[in-house]
Amino acid sequence: GEEVAQTPKHLVRGEGQKAKLYCAPIKGHSYVFWYQQVLKNEFKFLISFQNENVFDETGMPKERFSAKCLPNSPCSLEIQATKLEDSAVYFCASSQILPEAFFGQGTRLTVV
Amino acid sequence: TQLLEQSPQFLSIQEGENLTVYCNSSSVFSSLQWYRQEPGEGPVLLVTVVTGGEVKKLKRLTFQFGDARKDSSLHITAAQTGDTGLYLCRADKLIFGTGTRLQVFP
Numbered sequence: 001g002e003e004v005a006q007t008p009k010h011l012v013r014g015e016g017q018k019a020k021l022y023c024a025p026i027k028g029h030s031y032v033f034w035y036q037q038v039l040k041n042e043f044k045f046l047i048s049f050q051n052e053n054v055f056d057e058t059g060m061p062k063e064r065f066s067a068k069c070l071p072n073s074p075c076s077l078e079i080q081a082t083k084l085e086d087s088a089v090y091f092c093a094s095s096q097i098l099p100e101a102f103f104g105q106g107t108r109l110t111v112v
Numbered sequence: 113t114q115l116l117e118q119s120p121q122f123l124s125i126q127e128g129e130n131l132t133v134y135c136n137s138s139s140v141f142s143s144l145q146w147y148r149q150e151p152g153e154g155p156v157l158l159v160t161v162v163t164g165g166e167v168k169k170l171k172r173l174t175f176q177f178g179d180a181r182k183d184s185s186l187h188i189t190a191a192q193t194g195d196t197g198l199y200l201c202r203a204d205k206l207i208f209g210t211g212t213r214l215q216v217f218p
Contacts, residue, residue, distance in 0.1 A: 004154070033206065041121075041198065043155075043208035056206065091154050099143055099204045103154030 002026060004104035006092050007074075012110045013082045021107045022074040025094030031055065032075050033093045033101055034067060043091075049075065082111045115139055116201055116209035124215045128190050133212045135201035136183045142204050144184050146175055149198040191216045 005024040013019045025032050034046040045059040049069040060067070064082075069075040079086055089108050093101035119134045135144070143162040147155035159168050161177035161184060168175045172195075174187040188195055196216050201209040 035208070041211040041213065043200065043211075045206050045208070048206060093154070099202070099206065100145060100157055100160055101202075102157065103147075105152070105154050 004092055004094050004102055005074075006090075006104035006107050008107060009105065010108045010110070012112060015084060015111055016081050019079045019082050019086070019109055019111075021077045021090050021092075021109070023076070023092030023094075023104060024074045025092070026096075026102055029094035029096045029102075031095040031098060031101075032069050033095070034075075034077050035091045035093070036088045037091060037106070038088045046077070079109075082109075084111050087111045115207050116203055118199075118201060118209040118212045120212060121210065122213050122215075124217070125191055126217050127192055131188050131191060131214070133186045133188075133199050133214070134183065135185070135209045137203065138182065139203070140181050142181070144177060144181075144204070145202045146184070146186055147200045147202060149200060150196075155198075155200055155202075188214075193218055 007022045011019055030051050033048045036044045036046055047057045047060045047067050048055040052069050064080045067077045087110050089106040091103050091106045093103040095101045115137050117136050125131055143160055145160045146158045148158055149155040159175045161175055164179045164181045166177045172189045176185050193216050199212045
C-alpha cells in the first residue's frame, strides 16, 4: 500500500494478558521500525528490521516484548503479560532509504 | 539515556510571531530529520539535513544543521494556527529528540 497500516487502532488489555499489534509497511520498503510513545511527547525506539532480519534491537525490553517481520505477512509486535506501564501509543514506520521513515497512525494500547 | 535534547519543551505563541526550536546533542550525526506530529496521527517527515552548516527552507520553515553536525534548529516565520503540533528531531541512530509542543493561537 501507499501508507503504513497499523492495526488495531485501539487495544485494551487486562494486566497479565497478551497484546499483539500489527503493521503493514509501505510496499517496497525494506526497513520497519517500532517506537513506543508515552506521555504524548517521548518516543522510545524499540526495534527495527531489514526485511525479515532484526536490524537493531537495542531498545527492545528483554522480557515480555518480541517482534517479527515475516515474508508476505504484516509485521507484529507482541507483549506477553502486559503491565500498566506498557500503556502507550505504539508506532510503526517503514523506510526505503535510511534514515527517512514514514509512520503509521499508531496503536493505542491501554492496560487496565 | 536521551541523546537528543530539544528546547523549549513547550511554546505557546500568537499567530504572526516567529519562533525557533533547538535540537542539541553531544554526539555527531551523519544526518538529522525534523518531523511534526498532530494529535492522533503519526509523525510526518518535514526535512532531512545531511551536511554540516546546511540550511533548508520549506515555505515559512527554515531548518539548519550545525557546522559540527551535533545540533539543529527549526525557525518558523509568521506562525499560523496550522503550525500547531509536536515537533521532533530524529537522528541517524533512530533516536527521537525530547520534542517541542507548539501551540499557535489566533
